[in-house]
Amino acid sequence: MTYQVPLKDIRFVLSELAELPAVCTLPGYEDCNVELVDAILDEAAKFAEGVLAPINRNGDKGNTWKDYQVTTAEGFADAYHQFRDSGWVGLRAPQDVGGQGLPALVAMATEEMWCSANLSFSLAPLLTLGAIEAIHHHASEDLKATYLPRMASGEWTGTMNLTEPNAGSDLAQVRTKAVDNGDGTYSITGQKIFITWGEHDMADNIVHLVLARLPDAPAGVKGISLFIVPKYLVNADGTLGARNDARCVSIEHKLGIHGSPTAVMSFGDQGGAIGYLVGELNKGLGYMFTMMNHARLGVGVEGMAISERAYQHAVAYARDRVQSRELGSPNPASAAIIKHPDVRRMLMTMRAQIEAQRALAYYTATALDRAATHPHPEEKARNQALVNFLIPIVKGWNTEQANEITSLGVQVHGGMGFIEETGAAQYYRDARITAIYEGTTGIQALDLIGRKLASENGATARAVLAEVKAVAARLADAGPELQAFQAALNIAVDQASSCVDFVLAHFASNPRLPAAGSVPFLKLMGIVLGGWQMARAALAAQAKLAEDGADVDFLTAKLITARFYGEHLLPQVSGLTVAILHGGESVLALDEAAF
Template sequence: MTYFAPLDDMVFALLQAAGDGAFEEGGLYGDLGDGVAESTLAEAAKFAEQALHPLDRVGDRIGARFSEGAVICPPGWREAYSRWRDGGWNALAASPEFGGLGLPALLNAACTEIWNGANMAFALCPLLGQGAIEALEAHASEELKRVYLARVVSGEWTATMNLTEPQAGSDLSLVRTRAERSPDGAYRLKGQKIFITYGEHDLAGNIVHLVLARLPDAPEGTRGLSLFLAPKFLPGGDGRFTLRNDLRCAGLEHKLGIHGSPTCTMIYGDSGGATAWLVGEENKGLACMFTMMNSARLAVGLQGVGLAERATQTALAYARERRQGRSGADQGRSAERIVEHPDVMRMALTMQVLTQAARAICYETAASIDRARRERDPVRAGEADERAALLTPVAKGFSTDIANETASLGVQIFGGMGFIEETGAAQLMRDARILPIYEGTNGIQAIDLVGRKLRLGGGGALRREIADMYSVVEAAGGFAASGVVREAVAALEAASRSLLEADTSKALAGATPYLRLFALARGATLLMKGALSGDPRRVALARFFADNVAVAAPSLARVVVDGAPSLLEAGGTLL
């Protein structure tokens, strides 16, 4: 079960998301011109294929181990992490002020897809570090930045996100971890956090925990949460970070998948309280944490793309070799490769187009983040920021859903052998299942999209997005499936109008099908835009997506507009 980064498809999607002229001198991505983007991705692919991918099955079979309060990562992972750090990959998108390379989010997004396609359990560690870097850059004091940020940027130290507690999953208003002010200007934390990815490990010399907690005089609910930085090791008398903080890992979860990634229960304050420092302002912690979470949500979407690509490659390689059955009437012929059977063709093509649509949506989201940061015109920068916010829940929700769909189709293509662990198809299906759950369940992404993002800029972000979709349809002219794609966009427009006028119960009932509808319309138009290149393969895949996937859009719109009464009525029978 090999993996190779699909560089041609990735570069094509990257260039399309960047826009015409973006890589020329003075363009938005002038720093990536002269082949910088392509060579960076080629080096990332080489590292992922040679150093990370061979360790993926090792991580699944052996997993992270907990022993006497310490976590031991799978064999070979420490060495791979050292190579990752020394290669500068952790610093790719961070600010040069703190030792980063300052490269665009779009290039980092493509690299993130590669890391996760090769070894998702390993890539989770630096994924969280990237989010922590953004949160600290945006909200930490200058002193915290001076002490911690450069070390996290370099990868010398790693970072975590501590939100969830046994009684507080998606509802952070229930967080009970306490913070008390200390005379020395620091704070002391007491409480328990669960599901903390890489909360303890042996890859780096220190771990910087970002922890949501509540001060004694804080308001109730999420308005009373503050964000704190609590390192595993504190500076001792000699200034070196050797003094163990009052926090520990109490154990690891035994999980369905991503076995190589340690998922920890963390205890703060066994002996008086873990020393921590405030990030941002008191009682404003959720806003700080959302900086990290929004970054992580796009990254998780890219995890979905990487895993879907891997599942597609794995299944297609098998389908091109496995011989069984005959699709024609001539029973005297030798058995055909199963990829020649129309039903297997359908499954493999569905995997391909779902992956390409998800990649295009994620890259468009990353490019919008870059425009918001790099665009000189404040109006265009503001519009780009709104677009990134609008697309982020779609990127996370759709990409992680299709990761599960493609992994399941991959097992089906393998047949009985897909159910056997040795082929690796089953591992991908197990690993994929967490993606729609963490960093905000996909139901929460849909609620965020419908409840907040549709109204950004007075609805202007949504109107601009739909107008862009229509412009692609118009540019496609005589494209064979342009009528189907136009119907998908029209269905999205009608469903959007209905939701903007709906009461809360109807909006919540229609949220999840609406996110799927949005993704199908946007994905269809982005694949159609790619087909304008004239590449026969891209034309064929865009048409397949339109006629076999996006054709569901009008039905989804009907669910959004008319489905709430029957859902709520039938739901009453469950109570």
């Protein structure tokens, strides 16, 4: 099954909704311009379609582990070498370490393509970028000089080693030990699990970032330090030295993303792995948070991207598969199933959410770029708050819906969807991890109501909802076809506001009550903010339709999709609102023993 990059929609979102031209004027991004981005998108699309998508099914066959080494699926190493040599790894890595320093917004468009084409593959460069970010912000000049250029070039890949068997989301429980060797290095011992691309055969070295604890460190999260633990030590001249005592002792047998090896890493089995402290002792958790926002946004893109792939696969099948006559038609012949109303409903449900999610994710990337580089401190701060608020929503909503959307993708195929060779089931399995890793939806939702909403008394949430209201008001002048959409958006945003009030009223005194509705609240915000973006898209589409040479088909489809969103997605907000406002007690009431 082929994948075709949805370049029209990506370009529409970049230019009409995510303000690419404005992003290109931010300090540090002056080399970027719309023409350059166009060229990048074309090249990236070629790579995604021509190199990464065709090996996605191979990846599903999985990797093999033998003697602490992992052999990746057929075609992966070769594809990675091409990816590296084409300079894709360092697209948004800083220029001073050999990256291309492009805006996060531009990188997001390419990252969407890698994720749609081959989710398993895309994780290797994504993890490398996260590691680059942490090292760049916090490590010594020496460590930066040693590691970053090789990582930005893609010669070496990076990993994050956080999780341990008894410390999943709760990093206070990290037990991996670091002992000061007295020579500027540390000796690391312990076991880490769920290490994505923790071992593989695609790059010359693997740079593990490892959270560990010194023997005399304070208990809990305040005693965690961050270390670089390379697979191969690096000599003073930059050549690779001895094999470090960091080994992949097994890889997991997973539901999906089989192409991506998930390693159990053992450090120090043979005396202690050599580690290099990043920044200061006991500040490791904060350093990890540096890259958390970007990583979580990245996973939100993964959810949307795998949904896009599932959508394309389903559309192709629905056009091709002939079955049963068309309902209400005098024609007795069997019709392509895309003519059947419920198949259309499924495809529209997929499509409308994907478009809303893409717009919201790209919008967030623009805020991220502004938060990083805007010259006015106030705008910088405002955008940082916006990013903080939006990221758990994008991460949580896009990935929860990816489960539903890829499930619809299976359903469109009927019985063929259950057969693995068809490919639809792979997206369903692959998607399932996205609502779990980098913090489950429950963790995103708690972050949203607590650290993001309550901590600033809802300032950003209210500002964003006011913005949605303003856009809804603009819809009033947009002609009759958007009136129902406007009404639905207005109702939904008011319901969202009452839910914000509810969370703020109770979080300090009785946090368990809003926490019981936190995931419904996150989904509600996703639907409403997705509706906001669809409203902006509809307004932009209307404006463009009036232009000479307008792409009438594309813009008309955008308007129909917005309308569908207003009639099928926004009305779900009512039910969620009841659950949030009135459903907390029944969540908490049952005796534990009675479950």
